[in-house]
Amino acid sequence: MGTAAMRATIYLDPELHKALRLKAVETSQSLSKLVNDAIKESLAEDAEDIAAFEDRAKEPLISYEAMVKRLKKDGRI
Numbered sequence: 125m126g127t128a129a130m131r132a133t134i135y136l137d138p139e140l141h142k143a144l145r146l147k148a149v150e151t152s153q154s155l156s157k158l159v160n161d162a163i164k165e166s167l168a169e170d171a172e173d174i175a176a177f178e179d180r181a182k183e184p185l186i187s188y189e190a191m192v193k194r195l196k197k198d199g200r201i
Contacts, residue, residue: 129156 136144148155186194195201 134159 144155144158147153148158151158192201
């Protein structure tokens with residue numbers, strides 16, 4: 125961690141904690157590193173989703189009824 129780490133208390137399901145401890149041992153990483161990496165990955169996915177929504181924000185809206193008709197016309201349903 126590049127900057128000073130912040131301490132936090134989290135409560136994990138006992139089975140998740142056991143799995144995380146086993147992974148930490150097998151990968152020679154700390155629990156904190158595994159949790160931080162998982163959080164970073166989740167936030168990166170959120171950022172990608174937000175960017176995708178922003179990219180499509182100006183697209184015209186289509187109603188459900190119109191979409192069903194289009195799919196039927198195209199032979200997809």
